[in-house]
Amino acid sequence: MLRGKKVLLGVTGSIAAYKTTFLTRLLIKAGAEVKVVLSPAARDFVTPLTLATLSKNPVQWEYFDREDESGEWHNHVDLGLWADCMIIAPATSNTLSKMASGACDNFLLGVYMSAKCPVYFAPAMDLDMYKHPATLENIEKLQSFGNRFIPAGTGELASGLEGEGRMAEPEDIVDFIGKDLLKGMPLEGKKVLINAGPTHEAIDPVRFIGNHSSGKMGVALAERAYSMGAEVSLVLGPGSVMPVESSIAVYHVVSAREMNDKCRELFQEADIAILSAAVADYRPKDAATQKIKKSGEDIHIQLIENPDILKGLGELKGDKQVLVGFALETQNAIENAIAKLHKKNCDLIVLNTPSKKGSGFGHDTNEVTLIDRKENQYPLELKSKSEIAQEILQHICNHLL
Numbered sequence: 001m002l003r004g005k006k007v008l009l010g011v012t013g014s015i016a017a018y019k020t021t022f023l024t025r026l027l028i029k030a031g032a033e034v035k036v037v038l039s040p041a042a043r044d045f046v047t048p049l050t051l052a053t054l055s056k057n058p059v060q061w062e063y064f065d066r067e068d069e070s071g072e073w074h075n076h077v078d079l080g081l082w083a084d085c086m087i088i089a090p091a092t093s094n095t096l097s098k099m100a101s102g103a104c105d106n107f108l109l110g111v112y113m114s115a116k117c118p119v120y121f122a123p124a125m126d127l128d129m130y131k132h133p134a135t136l137e138n139i140e141k142l143q144s145f146g147n148r149f150i151p152a153g154t155g156e157l158a159s160g161l162e163g164e165g166r167m168a169e170p171e172d173i174v175d176f177i178g179k180d181l182l183k184g185m186p187l188e189g190k191k192v193l194i195n196a197g198p199t200h201e202a203i204d205p206v207r208f209i210g211n212h213s214s215g216k217m218g219v220a221l222a223e224r225a226y227s228m229g230a231e232v233s234l235v236l237g238p239g240s241v242m243p244v245e246s247s248i249a250v251y252h253v254v255s256a257r258e259m260n261d262k263c264r265e266l267f268q269e270a271d272i273a274i275l276s277a278a279v280a281d282y283r284p285k286d287a288a289t290q291k292i293k294k295s296g297e298d299i300h301i302q303l304i305e306n307p308d309i310l311k312g313l314g315e316l317k318g319d320k321q322v323l324v325g326f327a328l329e330t331q332n333a334i335e336n337a338i339a340k341l342h343k344k345n346c347d348l349i350v351l352n353t354p355s356k357k358g359s360g361f362g363h364d365t366n367e368v369t370l371i372d373r374k375e376n377q378y379p380l381e382l383k384s385k386s387e388i389a390q391e392i393l394q395h396i397c398n399h400l401l
């Protein structure tokens with residue numbers, strides 16, 4: 001969820017500030033661009049150099065550098081408007097109180113007051129301070145402004161006391177923000193099953209029948225579905241590219257039969273299933289248990305048909321489930337795709353014509369036509385697979401949910 005997002009981390013003066021080094025790393029690992037601002041007191045707990053190195057951006061804490069005679073100043077408004085989201089962590093009782101009252105006596109507060117993006121705050125303080133009516137009132141007030149409260153955890157505090165007031169762990173902060181950003185997304189609460197990549201059908205322990213599918217289209221669908229709020233399961237054939245997003249549940253399979261079993265299991269819970277895998281239609285009847293040796297003579301491998309995963313799911317499909325197939329056609333493309341759509345009981349079929357330049361296996365781009373049950377056709381021009389994935393999912397949201 002944080003990939004490509006501009007995150008402003010505001011650190012205030014609490015011992016929990018040391019955890020912001022880990023938080024910065026986690027945000028960067030999640031794909032965010034991070035800039036850090038400090039309150040003056042935060043510098044007693046964590047150095048600007050550490051956070052600048054980890055965030056790969058200069059760290060700021062004052063409106064201008066007293067040593068710099070050029071007259072240049074740090075623009076708090078620009079920084080506030082730059083951010084897609086701001087996290088104030090740790091948020092001390094002093095900073096909470098100033099945020100709630102509009103006091104603006106340092107650079108960090110100036111940035112906070114200028115930010116128009118969602119603002120998260122993760123308090124850190126001793127247990128009695130955390131439960132003080134003034135703190136509770138400030139937290140409530142900040143929430144009434146639309147700021148998002150990340151509750152403190154319970155445990156040993158810097159004072160030696162035990163109780164509530166520890167700043168939430170960096171992993172929990174990232175998780176909280178990720179989930180919060182998904183709220184209100186078009187696929188929020190939907191379970192999406194996607195299969196992708198080729199299958200390998202064993203001839204013997206070292207050889208197989210396969211195809212050139214890279215899995216890129218299915219992985220793009222999985223990532224886009226996740227960023228639109230869905231809970232995504234991806235059943236992935238061998239050698240396929242992997243999604244970058246770690247919250248996508250990936251199930252690795254090799255053969256068509258393994259892919260079939262996993263898809264049928266996951267389909268029971270799925271709201272939407274998109275079958276983009278290039279499943280091998282046939283497999284060797286008897287895979288040899290030992291490597292086949294050269295005999296000086298021709299050999300014949302008998303192939304038998306694999307299960308048709310999409311057709312099987314079409315037979316299982318409930319009223320509320322949406323089933324989307326792909327069709328790879330080299331001739332009579334539209335007629336063949338429509339026939340597949342009906343035969344396999346799909347709600348939508350994505351017609352792929354690999355003969356078109358920049359389309360199909362291995363490419364980063366694709367040109368497809370969406371066809372629905374009423375046989376309406378929606379041609380999508382040549383675009384990146386990620387953009388095509390977005391359009392397919394948007395079509396599902398607009399027409400099929």
Ligand code: CTP
Nearest residue numbers: 275276277279281307308309310325326327328
């Ligand atoms: N498919 C499947 N199981 C198979 C074969 C195909 O689930 N054993 C799915 C593909 O993932 C795709 C759709 O069926 O979503 C159409 O695949 P395609 O290869 O275009 O067609 P086939 O049904 O295999 O028919 P043909 O190869 O004869 O065109």
